[in-house]
Amino acid sequence: MNAAFFEREPALADRERWRSEIAAAPPTSDHEGRLVLFVFRIGGERFGIEPAHVELAAPLPVIHSMPHRGVSIAGVVNVRGGVTLCFSLADVLGCAPGASADRPMLLVLAHGGWRVAARVDEAEGVSAFAQSSLQPTPSTLQASGRTHVKGIFESGDGRGVGWLDGNSLFGAFDAAAR
């Protein structure tokens, strides 16, 4: 490879193509039309969120607590040199935290230009779900009006995965921050 290759201005067509490729949202469904979700676990509950919202999943770093603030704010963490607000997802989603997690992870989630971090008990990674297997959330949850779950998928091992609604979840983060 020669240096001149890198110094050359890329062709306009290439640049246009790159721009549109970068700007496009990552695919949320695979070639079979199944929905792709990033799955994680908090206590005994499993959730999935569109991979477009997940910027980073990393081993849990030091979290600095935030004085005078409620339990939904876990504190602040260092995400690639930027101090980022970290939420307790267990509290925001209203689920019981696990007694102890073997591999606690930090998820960095982004939506509409806002980036936050959240602690989860385990990050399982990306899985695909058939749209046909989507079931509605239990009516008790719907009645409470607090749910951020659009529906429930059944994963391979027969356990449910709650499909999180990005808008609603970030709305909950926003409310918890104030």
Next chain:
Amino acid sequence: MNGDLSSFSMRELFLAESETQCCILSDCLVALEIRPGDHLLLESLMRAAHSLKGAARIIDLDPAVRVAHAMEDAFVAAQKGEVVLGSSAIDRLLRGVDLLSRLASAESPAEMQDEVEIFVAGAAAPEKTSAAPAAAAPAAESPAPNAKAEDDSRSLRVAAESLDQLLGSAGESLVASRRIRAFSNDFWRLHRHQRKTAATLENTIASASGGGDVTSSLRQLQTMIESGDRLVLTGLAEFERFERNAAQLSQRLYGQALACRMRPFGAIVSSLRRAARDTARILGREVTFEVRGEGTDVDRDLLDSIESPLLHLVRNAIDHGIEPPQARTAAGKPAAGRLVIEASHSAGFLVIRVSDDGRGVDPADLRSRVVAKGLTDAGTAEKLAVGELLEFLFLPGFSLRSEVTEISGRGVGLDVVQSAVRESRGTVRISSEPGQGTAFLLQLPISLSVMKALVFEIAGEPYAIPLARVDRVLKVLAEDIESIEGAQYIHVDQSRVGIVDGAAVLGRPVDRDGHGEVNVLLLSSADGHFGIVVCRFIGEGEIVVQPLDKRLGRVRDIAATALTEDGSPMLLLDVEDFLLSVRRLAAGGQLHGIAAKSGGPEKAASQILVVDDSLTVRELERKLLSSLGYAVEVAVDGMDAWNAVRTGRFAVVVTDVDMPRMDGIELARLIKNDARLRDTPVIIVSYKDREEDRLRGLDAGADYYLTKGSFQDEGLARAVADVLGEESTP
């Protein structure tokens, strides 16, 4: 590339160039007035006008070409001795400079065609200058301020030297990173050597168990282990050298990147000098303008935001401070007044002093004005100390002079200066000696993003505090802590200093066991010293301040965040806020949010929060409302109040407008925008009695806007009763 885009960037280049050239033009013109006909100055002027003309031609900005051309002609004529550029000619040429800089940033320069024609016509007849008064020129008096783009994509001008240094270091860093490869080679070599040694060892064991002589094999092994050790040592020495260099390099890179944010204070001097010259000329004053510390580094954003308050202080000093020449001579002073601006770094702050040797402020005169304006009654005014009295000068609409001059007619007062300085996290103080002069002292952070801080641990987590705010750090034995009525204190230099546990202030678990040594941080505020107990001191250093997530709103006691040396997050304490919390704790646990006296008789009464930064007003309001049977709590500024209001315990909030850190308007807005607190009535009580102030308060959502005279006529009592829905006042 897109045609629009390219012309846009050329326009930006022109804007940058015009800034530079206009600065030169303006500086040299002001200097030319003092040294008429100076050839070097004329030469620079001519060159600047010429360059600007060329640049304007490139981007087809014809009006600018014509203005620059006319100016160039005037300078050439002066060089040839055909004309002499007197004060009025310089006035006109300076207006030309303004015109040029407005043309450079104007959205539609064509609309300014008329002004251009008038200027060009005037400039072409320089010999008639003395006959043409300043009024003949169009109202170019207040050049439209360049709307400074707030977004991050704005372009910045960085000294070429700074950028070159930064690039140099970045290149070095690139080379250094390639050297890491060599270390991995070393490790592989060492690994192979270890394997070989292991194999030899295995052979030796085999032959030893066979009963053979292994002495020579053992010797060989010994040599191998020694050479392996040498490999490790050489690699280690190399690695340590690399580590040292890398650390130095990173430090340098960081410093250079930071330097790109800095500009010398001198960058805004030319506009200040120009303002001084123009103001003095309009008002018929003689002024020597002196600047010290032009090389002082200032964060570029900060520099932008302090330029206009400084301009105002300069005009103010000449308008209100420096007397007309005859009056000065009569008072035994030199006819020309002195206006000095000094910038320096002091104790981690940028300190700017604007002083004049003018008439100063007469306390008696000021006192009678304060009373005449109805801001306070004569009795109170008598009791005010000079310092307190001078604070009134920062009220809107408060001017020292009764005549409206062209300068003070701008409709801005010192209140603008104060709010601009506060916005940059600074303070402004005024001192004055009647007959001797007035001085304004601005204290500002050097950079909005970097500060020297002391880092320590509270409840096992790192916190930082600006170093400038730390008096001392000390270790005391737990046995030396005494207590009086439940409040703990220590002896420092013969005086008792109250101490509180930092963890308790921040609401973190207190983990002190009461034995051994205790680390104490000494802080001071206006009303005394406080000792804060912390887990341990980590050290001091420069930290890069990062703001808290905006959606978090304000967090009590916390100003911002930063990273420790090992990359862990830490919180930067808000010293004012923190001291307030400390004061409450030290005073015996009257902490907001702690349900003291719950179930007591006061529960029945409506809770009112009184917010004012003046102790006098606060106490007056507290007494008035307490006497009416309300339970009253106080807060000393908007932020303090907001922290208290958030607990949701207050039925009414009574607040002042002008307060440090957060003003009453912002407080009202926060309350009214909060779903939970929206229904809490807010009553504003302010000295500001202009209609626009009232509207500003009501716009923010305040339920009442009262002026401070209302104490006398029971307006406040009525307003409180009204918002509480009580039928009649007690």
